[in-house]
Amino acid sequence: MYITIDESDRRPIYRQVADEIKGLIARGELREGMALPPVRQVADDLGVNLNTIAAAYRELQKEGLLKVRHGSGALVSARRVAQQNDAELRKALRASLAHLVLAGLPRPEIVEIVNEEIRQLFKRDR
Amino acid sequence: MYITIDESDRRPIYRQVADEIKGLIARGELREGMALPPVRQVADDLGVNLNTIAAAYRELQKEGLLKVRHGSGALVSARRVAQQNDAELRKALRASLAHLVLAGLPRPEIVEIVNEEIRQLFKRDR
DNA sequence: GATATTGTATAGTGTCTGGCGACAATCGAC
DNA sequence: GTCGATTGTCGCCAGACACTATACAATATC
Secondary structure: OOOOOOOOOOOOHHHHHHHHHHHHHHOOOOOOOOEEOOHHHHHHHHOOOHHHHHHHHHHHHHOOOEEEOOOOOEEEOOOOOOOOOHHHHHHHHHHHHHHHHHOOOOHHHHHHHHHHHHHHHOOOOO | OOOOOOOOOOOOHHHHHHHHHHHHHHOOOOOOOOEEOOHHHHHHHHOOOHHHHHHHHHHHHHOOOEEEOOOOOEEEOOOOOOOOOHHHHHHHHHHHHHHHHHOOOOHHHHHHHHHHHHHHHOOOOO
16 A cells, blocks of 8 residues: 655644545545555554554544454445535645645646646546 | 634644635735734734744744744735745645545535635736 | 464653743834 | 833743554454
8 A cells, every 4th residue: 555654744644644545545546345454564664653553544433434443454434534524624625725826836737736636536436 | 814723623723823824825815015913913813822823923934924023023025935845735735635525525516616716816816 | 272463552752732921122102 | 212012032831742662452364
């Protein structure tokens, strides 16, 4: 499972991992019922402690995306999060778009990038 | 200056504030040369300590968006951030879009929302 | 059942966040 | 120019958080 973490990213590691897995689920690379690698394996790959990955899994379980089972592994249990605050989602989107603007990207380029990302997200939806 | 903070948002307050101000600058509501309200005023409005707001201002100064002057206030000093990691920006965008997908929004609606947000961002650019 | 594999719990360490109070720089009235 | 008001800064503290190491518990495999 291709996950990376970033030193310069100010989010905690466990949340970076959780967000990456969310991305994999969103774009259908991880589908309902599929097993995730054991926490120790991911932890070794990334060079962090197993508890850090376990925290990420628990986070996703709390949101209803994973079913984590003591002794066996973790499974993708849904491709939908239960209740999601719409305002929160928009705020995050707005913030990331604002950063593109502040980076100096012109409007057409931003539109281009966004469309490309959306395309990637729905690539596997047929 | 209309800023809000959100208890349920897991980002620290000072970063929420910094991001909101970034948004105001990005969409041109705060323009270069304009003064920001004193840290005490913002702090009182939001019910937090002045140091929390000061931390937000310092954050923005570090990114080159503000000029903070001891004794006088803080000014918007640019509408561009100096160096910005492109990969980081895309990652944030990707994450926020993924969350929309996981919330169950259909592709057309996501496109709609994104276009609306982009429009808002460039509303004042003529 | 024994052993390996997998997630969980606990405890320790360092960092981050946010509050309080004192300090320092600047401004404005006079 | 001085003084008071206004503004940002600093040092310290308490609590929460992030991450690690190690021991424990549940499940799978044989």
